[in-house]
Amino acid sequence: MSRTRIKICGLTRAEDVHAAVEAGADAIGLVFYPPSPRFVAFERAAELAALVPPFVTTVGLFVNPDPAYVQQALAQVPLQLLQFHGDEAEGVCAGFGRPWIKAARVRPGVDLVEFSASHPSASGLLLDAFVEGYGGGGKVFDWSLIPERLGRPLILSGGLDPDNVAEAVRRVRPWAVDVSSGVESGKGIKDAARIAAFVAGVRNADG
Numbered sequence: 603m604s605r606t607r608i609k610i611c612g613l614t615r616a617e618d619v620h621a622a623v624e625a626g627a628d629a630i631g632l633v634f635y636p637p638s639p640r641f642v643a644f645e646r647a648a649e650l651a652a653l654v655p656p657f658v659t660t661v662g663l664f665v666n667p668d669p670a671y672v673q674q675a676l677a678q679v680p681l682q683l684l685q686f687h688g689d690e691a692e693g694v695c696a697g698f699g700r701p702w703i704k705a706a707r708v709r710p711g712v713d714l715v716e717f718s719a720s721h722p723s724a725s726g727l728l729l730d731a732f733v734e735g736y737g738g739g740g741k742v743f744d745w746s747l748i749p750e751r752l753g754r755p756l757i758l759s760g761g762l763d764p765d766n767v768a769e770a771v772r773r774v775r776p777w778a779v780d781v782s783s784g785v786e787s788g789k790g791i792k793d794a795a796r797i798a799a800f801v802a803g804v805r806n807a808d809g
């Protein structure tokens with residue numbers, strides 16, 4: 603079994619990028635959704651992305667973006683992967699010539715098999731809890747709603763933190779986990795000790 607990959611999302615400060623990389627994160631997420639408290643403008647995002655070493659992936663997160671806005675981001679920030687966290691259709695997500703993942707906002711009644719089938723060229727599916735305001739809500743969803751086979755890499759998110767991530771990894775065995783608020787001391791302010799504890803929890807579950 604390969605190790606569980608780890609993405610730390612919603613970074614806004616240089617010290618948080620360093621903390622994530624030092625702790626062993628595989629990816630960092632930059633939020634390009636202006637209403638979010640974790641939003642970063644392109645200039646700032648480019649500064650943060652410049653701190654990311656080779657073999658750590660920089661992910662750009664969008665919510666129902668105007669395609670021109672995504673193109674601007676790609677022109678100004680070295681993003682290796684796009685994350686669509688709204689209601690974007692396959693045709694929109696696939697239109698940028700970059701690998702992308704699609705977030706499903708999970709609540710009872712959501713058909714994840716159908717959701718997966720309707721985004722066939724996504725590199726992976728990120729499962730997040732349904733919250734008002736799209737994401738980063740720190741809410742856990744019922745993991746038993748995840749079907750046995752979704753046919754593509756699964757990124758588990760939604761309310762993960764240093765205390766519950768080991769159990770989440772053991773129960774779901776996702777390809778990767780994604781965390782934002784669970785490693786924060788305030789909205790958009792990451793806590794280095796919590797990031798390190800989160801990574802340790804994942805490694806503990808990996809065995």
Ligand SMILES: O=C(O)c1ccccc1NCC(=O)[C@H](O)[C@H](O)COP(=O)(O)O
Nearest residue numbers: 611638737738739740760761781782783
């Ligand atoms: O972080 C935000 O503010 C945000 C806003 C709109 C859509 C998505 C957003 N964040 C998503 C994430 O940070 C993660 O991919 C994931 O949802 C985990 O969030 P959390 O439950 O806070 O750990």
